[in-house]
Amino acid sequence: MKTASELLRTEGLTKRFRGLVANDSIDFTLKAGELRCVIGPNGAGKTTLISMISGHQQPSNGAIWFQGQNITKLSIIERARRGISRKFQTPTLFDNLSAYENVELAVLRTGCPPRKRRSRILEVLDLVRLVDLADTTASTLSHGQRQWLEVGLLLANDAILLLLDEPTAGMTVEETASTGRLIRRLGQELGLSAIIIEHDINFIRNLQAPVTVLHLGRVLVEGSFHDIEHDEQVRSVYLGDQ
Numbered sequence: 689m690k691t692a693s694e695l696l697r698t699e700g701l702t703k704r705f706r707g708l709v710a711n712d713s714i715d716f717t718l719k720a721g722e723l724r725c726v727i728g729p730n731g732a733g734k735t736t737l738i739s740m741i742s743g744h745q746q747p748s749n750g751a752i753w754f755q756g757q758n759i760t761k762l763s764i765i766e767r768a769r770r771g772i773s774r775k776f777q778t779p780t781l782f783d784n785l786s787a788y789e790n791v792e793l794a795v796l797r798t799g800c801p802p803r804k805r806r807s808r809i810l811e812v813l814d815l816v817r818l819v820d821l822a823d824t825t826a827s828t829l830s831h832g833q834r835q836w837l838e839v840g841l842l843l844a845n846d847a848i849l850l851l852l853d854e855p856t857a858g859m860t861v862e863e864t865a866s867t868g869r870l871i872r873r874l875g876q877e878l879g880l881s882a883i884i885i886e887h888d889i890n891f892i893r894n895l896q897a898p899v900t901v902l903h904l905g906r907v908l909v910e911g912s913f914h915d916i917e918h919d920e921q922v923r924s925v926y927l928g929d930q
C-alpha cells in the first residue's frame with residue numbers, strides 16, 4: 689500500500705547475473721522530496737539497484753512502484769517521462785555548444801512553449817549556478833562545472849527523482865562541497881528527490897540525508913549518518929577501512 693508522500697518503492701527487487709545475486713530481495717522506499725545516500729563496499733549492488741530503478745536493467749524478480757504506479761515493465765524513456773532521471777559519469781554534453789545551448793536542447797525536447805524557453809533555460813542555469821557561464825563552451829568548463837551542467841540537463845527534462853551514481857568522482861574538495869550544496873538546494877527549492885551513491889564519507893556526512901547501506905546485494909542497515917557511523921556491522925564491512 690502506498691502512503692500519501694511515498695514516491696518510490698521497491699518490493700523484493702532481485703537481480704541475478706548468472707550465478708551471482710547482485711540485488712537480493714531489496715525493499716527500498718523513498719518519500720517525495722527525500723534525499724537518500726546509498727553506500728556500501730565495491731560490488732555491494734548499488735549501481736545495479738539504480739539501474740533497475742532507471743530501467744537500464746530488468747529485475748530477475750520483484751517490482752518497482754513510482755508515484756503509486758507499477759513501473760517495473762516500463763522502458764527507460766517512459767520512466768524518464770515520468771521524472772526518473774539518471775546521471776551517468778560519462779558526460780552527454782555537446783562539447784562545442786555553450787552551457788546555454790546545451791540546456792536549450794534539453795528544454796526544446798520537453799515541448800516548452802517558445803516564449804517561455806529563454807526564462808526556463810536561465811532558470812535551470814541559475815539552479816546549477818552556471819548563469820555567469822551561460823556563453824562558455826562546454827568543453828572549456830571545469831570537470832565540476834560540466835557535472836553540474838549535466839544535472840541541469842536532468843532538471844530541464846523535468847526530473848522528479850535524480851539518480852546520481854558517484855556524482856563527485858574526480859572533483860576537487862571545493863567542487864565536492866558545491867555539489868553537496870547543489871543537491872540540498874534542489875531538494876529544498878524544488879522538492880526534488882534523489883538517490884545518491886557515494887564513497888566520499890565527508891560528502892555523505894555533510895549531506896545530512898538518511899543512508900541505506902548495501903552489502904552483498906542486501907540492505908544491511910538504514911538510518912541517519914550518525915546511526916550508520918556508529919553501527920558495528922557497517923564499521924566492520926565498510927567504514928572500518930575509511
Ligand SMILES: Nc1ncnc2c1ncn2[C@@H]1O[C@H](COP(=O)(O)OP(=O)(O)OP(=O)(O)O)[C@@H](O)[C@H]1O
Binds near residue numbers: 708710728731732737
Ligand atoms: N552486467 C553485469 N553482468 C554481470 N555481473 C554484473 C553486471 N553488473 C554488475 N555485476 C556484478 O554485480 C555485483 C554488483 O555490482 P554493482 O555494480 O551493482 O556494485 P556497486 O555497489 O555499484 O559497486 P562499486 O562501488 O564498485 O561501483 C558485482 O559483483 C558485479 O560484478
Ligand SMILES: [Mg+2]
Binds near residue numbers: 735736853
Ligand atoms: Mg557502482
